[in-house]
Amino acid sequence: xxxxxxxxxxxxxxxxxxxxxxxxxxxxxxxxxxxxxxxxxxxxxxxxxxxxxxxxxxxxxxxxxxxxxxxxxxxxxxxxxxxxxxxxxxxxxxxxxxxxxxxxxxxxxxxxxxxxxxxxxxxxxxxxxxxxxxxxxxxxxxxxxxxxxxxxxxxxxxxxxxxxxxxxxxxxxxxxxxxxx
Amino acid sequence: xxxxxxxxxxxxxxxxxxxxxxxxxxxxxxxxxxxxxxxxxxxxxxxxxxxxxxxxxxxxxxxxxxxxxxxxxxxxxxxxxxxxxxxxxxxxxxxxxxxxxxxxxxxxxxxxxxxxxxxxxxxxxxxxxxxxxxxxxxxxxxxxxxxxxxxxxxxxxxxxxxxxxxxxxxxxxxxxxxxxxxxxxxxxxxxxxxxxxxxxxxxxxxxxxxxxxxxxxxxxxxxxxxxxxxxxx
Amino acid sequence: xxxxxxxxxxxxxxxxxxxxxxxxxxxxxxxxxxxxxxxxxxxxxxxxxxxxxxxxxxxxxxxxxxxxxxxxxxxxxxxxxxxxxxxxxxxxxxxxxxxxxxxxxxxxxxxxxxxxxxxxxxxxxxxxxxxxxxxxxxxxxxxxxxxxxxxxxxxxxxxxxxxxxxxxxxxxxxxxxxxxxxxxxxxxxxxxxxxxxx
Numbered sequence: 016x017x018x019x020x021x022x023x024x025x026x027x028x029x030x031x032x033x034x035x036x037x038x039x040x041x042x043x044x045x046x047x048x049x050x051x052x053x054x055x056x057x058x059x060x061x062x063x064x065x066x067x068x069x070x071x072x073x074x075x076x077x078x079x080x081x082x083x084x085x086x087x088x089x090x091x092x093x094x095x096x097x098x099x100x101x102x103x104x105x106x107x108x109x110x111x112x113x114x115x116x117x118x119x120x121x122x123x124x125x126x127x128x129x130x131x132x133x134x135x136x137x138x139x140x141x142x143x144x145x146x147x148x149x150x151x152x153x154x155x156x157x158x159x160x161x162x163x164x165x166x167x168x169x170x171x172x173x174x175x176x177x178x179x180x181x182x183x184x185x186x187x188x189x190x191x192x193x194x195x196x
Numbered sequence: 197x198x199x200x201x202x203x204x205x206x207x208x209x210x211x212x213x214x215x216x217x218x219x220x221x222x223x224x225x226x227x228x229x230x231x232x233x234x235x236x237x238x239x240x241x242x243x244x245x246x247x248x249x250x251x252x253x254x255x256x257x258x259x260x261x262x263x264x265x266x267x268x269x270x271x272x273x274x275x276x277x278x279x280x281x282x283x284x285x286x287x288x289x290x291x292x293x294x295x296x297x298x299x300x301x302x303x304x305x306x307x308x309x310x311x312x313x314x315x316x317x318x319x320x321x322x323x324x325x326x327x328x329x330x331x332x333x334x335x336x337x338x339x340x341x342x343x344x345x346x347x348x349x350x351x352x353x354x355x356x357x358x359x360x361x362x363x364x365x366x367x368x369x370x371x372x373x374x375x376x377x378x379x380x381x382x383x384x385x386x387x388x389x390x391x392x393x394x395x396x397x398x399x400x401x402x403x404x405x406x407x408x409x410x411x412x413x414x415x416x417x418x419x420x421x422x423x424x425x426x427x428x429x
Numbered sequence: 430x431x432x433x434x435x436x437x438x439x440x441x442x443x444x445x446x447x448x449x450x451x452x453x454x455x456x457x458x459x460x461x462x463x464x465x466x467x468x469x470x471x472x473x474x475x476x477x478x479x480x481x482x483x484x485x486x487x488x489x490x491x492x493x494x495x496x497x498x499x500x501x502x503x504x505x506x507x508x509x510x511x512x513x514x515x516x517x518x519x520x521x522x523x524x525x526x527x528x529x530x531x532x533x534x535x536x537x538x539x540x541x542x543x544x545x546x547x548x549x550x551x552x553x554x555x556x557x558x559x560x561x562x563x564x565x566x567x568x569x570x571x572x573x574x575x576x577x578x579x580x581x582x583x584x585x586x587x588x589x590x591x592x593x594x595x596x597x598x599x600x601x602x603x604x605x606x607x608x609x610x611x612x613x614x615x616x617x618x619x620x621x622x623x624x625x626x627x
């Protein structure tokens with residue numbers, strides 16, 4: 016019980032700290048942060064339920080006013096933007112990534128983690144964020160997708176990292192990868 | 197050539213003077229640095245390692261500007277921090293040792309072979325493919341030391357290297373350090389470790405307040421620390 | 430851990446957080462039905478007036494708004510391409526009002542008060558099995574851990590740079606996770622030693 020609560024808290028902090036790492040700029044000129052990598056790792060390492068809880072805890076603290084979003088931002092305002100679809104999608108993304116991680120057999124940890132990260136952290140996440148943006152900004156689906164599209168290459172790179180990091184953790188600290196317990 | 201020379205070096209963090217116009221030349225083989233927390237000794241270590249730049253003054257290690265000329269700095273000075281967990285970056289021991297070598301210009305394959313050879317030289321060839329984070333604490337300390345020694349620097353700085361080590365590991369580390377050819381600069385609380393050193397520097401509030409042989413400096417340092425401890429009542 | 434809220438004591442700081450949140454929620458719902466750009470513009474000016482009434486709010490508020498302004502610009506451009514200047518302006522104004530108001534609540538509400546409100550709102554769920562004690566503890570743990578993790582990143586970066594690495598690297602993420610999980614195991618142990626989570 017204590018271990019679960021502490022792990023959930025620690026991973027919420029990790030999401031915050033990953034957002035503070037320096038931005039990496041793709042060739043296209045789009046800056047990407049490591050924060051959504053944190054979301055993916057919550058799912059691939061902690062599994063569906065605990066991963067989602069870690070993300071919800073993170074969001075609660077952002078709502079309460081802590082500057083945990085990339086760039087040191089936070090507060091209630093971010094939840095009222097059309098961008099907020101990502102925020103609401105984050106826990107779902109972690110949950111789905113965790114589900115794939117927990118219930119898939121016959122794949123090595125690294126590859127499975129990347130696949131889970133793609134399904135949860137990219138497919139499901141954008142499936143929530145894009146329509147939300149569309150409605151919130153009152154623009155068409157095409158325009159919403161166009162706005163989000165530049166970030167997808169960065170997110171795909173992150174899914175590969177999620178695989179590498181999950182595998183690395185599984186090798187050094189197998190007991191910590193709760194999704195495989 | 198003077199090994200380590202500081203000339204009116206000043207460092208400030210957030211407006212606080214951490215190192216105050218310090219000038220000193222360190223040429224001896226074994227140099228200890230003592231001081232209370234916040235005295236500036238850790239900052240001094242990072243200055244010598246070239247990790248931070250002085251706000252004023254000049255610091256050279258064997259004639260190299262270690263902050264600006266990182267390439268030469270890698271061949272000149274190495275630093276080992278207090279907690280190995282906060283320094284080990286790579287999953288396997290070979291990768292960890294090879295990292296510095298790659299930074300020094302070796303190709304990946306060469307660095308890998310050289311790293312394995314170095315581990316074997318230290319009698320730890322079986323560590324080659326083991327995971328660094330599965331080693332015991334004392335073993336991780338050694339890995340950090342080997343990783344730095346692999347780069348063959350002329351000067352090695354150690355920031356509280358014995359903190360948290362058990363007695364056996366501590367003694368082993370002492371023996372290894374005693375056998376090094378490099379100039380060793382060690383920051384420590386444990387003054388007993390400095391008994392055989394050539395020179396001890398005592399830092400307080402960013403300045404050097406004591407400088408001489410261990411028998412000169414350490415008793416004065418110890419009684420001052422005692423007095424401060426008693427004053428807090 | 431420091432929250433975004435402004436230090437100090439203004440009239441807005443003095444107002445109860447529950448009331449501010451309630452007002453925000455109400456306004457969000459009402460604004461959803463307002464489509465007149467003039468009404469929205471007036472409301473926006475009202476929000477600006479709110480900001481000017483609290484010391485330091487304008488500067489911090491603008492900083493918080495910065496990323497929003499890009500988004501608002503892009504949205505307006507999309508609408509402009511379709512010739513929907515009016516509809517585009519309405520959407521953008523509504524967004525600015527909402528975000529501005531929400532940020533104002535955050536800027537004038539102390540963290541401890543926000544946490545109290547949050548846990549109070551969750552308390553009915555205790556009957557359904559939710560352990561608000563564990564949630565309160567978890568909130569505290571995150572705030573305690575975040576600065577530690579930031580320091581850890583600094584230490585690993587130092588080790589990276591000491592051996593010649595430049596800038597930062599994704600390679601630092603794995604050791605960050607490993608050491609942090611070791612810390613987590615120790616904290617969980619310490620918790621259990623002091624009675625665990627009730």
